[in-house]
Amino acid sequence: xxxxxxxxxxxxxxxxxxxxxxxxxxxxxxxxxxxxxxxxxxxxxxxxxxxxxxxxxxxxxxxxxxxxxxxxxxxxxxxxxxxxxxxxxxxxxxxxxxxxxxxxxxxxxxxxxxxxxxxxxxxxxxxxxxxxxxxxxxxxxxxxxxxxxxxxxxxxxxxxxxxxxxxxxx
Amino acid sequence: xxxxxxxxxxxxxxxxxxxxxxxxxxxxxxxxxxxxxxxxxxxxxxxxxxxxxxxxxxxxxxxxxxxxxxxxxxxxxxxxxxxxxxxxxxxxxxxxxxxxxxxxxxxxxxxxxxxxxxxxxxxxxxxxxxxxxxxxxxxxxxxxxxxxxxxxxxxxxxxxxxxxxxxxxxxxxxxxxxxxxxxxxxxxxxxxxxxxxxxxxxxxxxxxxxxxxxxxxxxxxxxxxxxxxxxxxxxxxxxxxxxxxxxxxxxxxxxxxxxxxxxxxxxxxxxxxxxxxxxxxxxxxxxxxxxxxxxxxxxxx
Numbered sequence: 001x002x003x004x005x006x007x008x009x010x011x012x013x014x015x016x017x018x019x020x021x022x023x024x025x026x027x028x029x030x031x032x033x034x035x036x037x038x039x040x041x042x043x044x045x046x047x048x049x050x051x052x053x054x055x056x057x058x059x060x061x062x063x064x065x066x067x068x069x070x071x072x073x074x075x076x077x078x079x080x081x082x083x084x085x086x087x088x089x090x091x092x093x094x095x096x097x098x099x100x101x102x103x104x105x106x107x108x109x110x111x112x113x114x115x116x117x118x119x120x121x122x123x124x125x126x127x128x129x130x131x132x133x134x135x136x137x138x139x140x141x142x143x144x145x146x147x148x149x150x151x152x153x154x155x156x157x158x159x160x161x162x163x164x165x166x167x168x169x170x
Numbered sequence: 171x172x173x174x175x176x177x178x179x180x181x182x183x184x185x186x187x188x189x190x191x192x193x194x195x196x197x198x199x200x201x202x203x204x205x206x207x208x209x210x211x212x213x214x215x216x217x218x219x220x221x222x223x224x225x226x227x228x229x230x231x232x233x234x235x236x237x238x239x240x241x242x243x244x245x246x247x248x249x250x251x252x253x254x255x256x257x258x259x260x261x262x263x264x265x266x267x268x269x270x271x272x273x274x275x276x277x278x279x280x281x282x283x284x285x286x287x288x289x290x291x292x293x294x295x296x297x298x299x300x301x302x303x304x305x306x307x308x309x310x311x312x313x314x315x316x317x318x319x320x321x322x323x324x325x326x327x328x329x330x331x332x333x334x335x336x337x338x339x340x341x342x343x344x345x346x347x348x349x350x351x352x353x354x355x356x357x358x359x360x361x362x363x364x365x366x367x368x369x370x371x372x373x374x375x376x377x378x379x380x381x382x383x384x385x386x387x388x389x390x391x392x393x394x395x396x397x398x399x400x401x402x403x404x405x406x407x408x409x410x411x412x413x414x415x416x417x418x419x420x421x422x423x424x425x426x427x428x429x430x431x432x433x434x435x436x437x438x439x440x441x442x443x444x445x446x447x448x449x450x451x452x453x454x455x456x457x458x459x460x461x462x463x464x465x466x467x468x469x470x471x
Binding site (some may be wrong): 010029114 | 174177179186192194195198199200238
């Protein structure tokens with residue numbers, strides 16, 4: 001019999017399912033921040049995990065399973081953004097908050113400022129604040145070094161300084 | 171956290187608040203995974219072998235001690251050997267082929283042995299068990315032409331590709347491949363020898379490998395029944411992410427046929443060839459083609 005096997009220390013289904021059950025809320029939140037659509041975000045998460053399940057044999061354990069899954073979720077969300085560009089560009093241009101809540105002027109400004117940030121800065125922000133990942137995990141998820149993550153976040157803080165200082169006003 | 175961190179987190183929280191909970195649907199994830207086309211890429215591996223293959227092949231020849239070169243020029247005798255070997259590999263209707271195989275190879279220097287027990291019917295459907303050190307015992311099934319290759323997951327009571335332990339098994343059928351190779355004239359009878367003290371006839375099979383270079387495999391058959399005894403074959407593993415013609419590396423493997431017998435095609439024996447019939451209550455994922463894309467240079471396997 002000819003056999004093609006994928007062997008090695010691949011991520012097990014149990015391991016992947018464990019991450020899915022423990023952190024789906026965070027995955028969904030980051031995906032929502034990227035695609036600006038709650039329903040699409042859930043679809044992104046489900047699709048991303050399907051990809052992870054399919055490709056688990058190729059996981060080489062050069063980082064944690066979590067970071068690898070984060071990378072897949074971010075890639076899937078960015079791809080969704082690309083393929084749905086016509087619709088999502090409209091949403092991004094309006095910078096609506098993801099939920100249908102009344103947007104305050106300061107939130108609208110923050111959304112504007114975020115939209116102006118380069119893609120990498122935005123992704124670092126989402127992974128830092130929505131997923132609560134440390135610099136190393138963000139680095140693995142985005143394929144950059146922890147030092148670059150730190151300097152990117154510094155850049156974000158500088159870019160948003162005025163707005164954040166206002167946020168601190170009573 | 172600095173003050174700015176806190177402020178930014180607070181503002182971001184308003185923009186994209188966390189959902190109170192996520193409606194988990196793991197079955198949906200598995201369903202999506204099954205319904206997409208399966209890439210059969212192997213895990214990334216270090217490139218192995220190269221010139222070592224020739225050394226290994228030579229060493230194998232010495233170890234086997236090929237004692238009696240086949241009489242050259244005896245075309246009739248050679249045709250008879252190849253014809254009988256081909257006939258011995260047939261899957262006649264009314265029978266179920268039962269095989270126990272042991273595969274041994276070194277991948278990246280790590281010796282590995284996989285044992286397999288299979289039942290095949292004359293339509294080319296099979297079911298069986300694979301036992302390998304990492305994943306353990308996996309029940310597999312499908313068709314020998316690789317159009318379908320599935321596993322049974324006892325925990326989920328489900329049948330589908332790649333369900334167990336992250337290992338994807340796609341079984342083709344060496345029996346069918348060998349028959350074709352013998353029929354197409356690429357084989358030569360190559361003398362008699364012994365393996366573990368047992369007399370065998372050696373058949374040399376030439377083909378083009380996945381790395382676009384010639385490959386020579388050896389099939390050893392019983393001199394009386396012409397049933398296969400051992401198959402020394404060059405397997406190929408690939409690295410993902412590189413150009414197709416550079417992705418394959420060679421893994422010399424030894425496949426021992428510990429059992430090769432034909433059983434009568436009774437309803438009970440035929441049932442052994444169908445994974446669905448053995449698990450009638452299992453959820454069956456929609457069939458997907460699991461036939462791996464052939465590398466540009468490889469002989470069809």
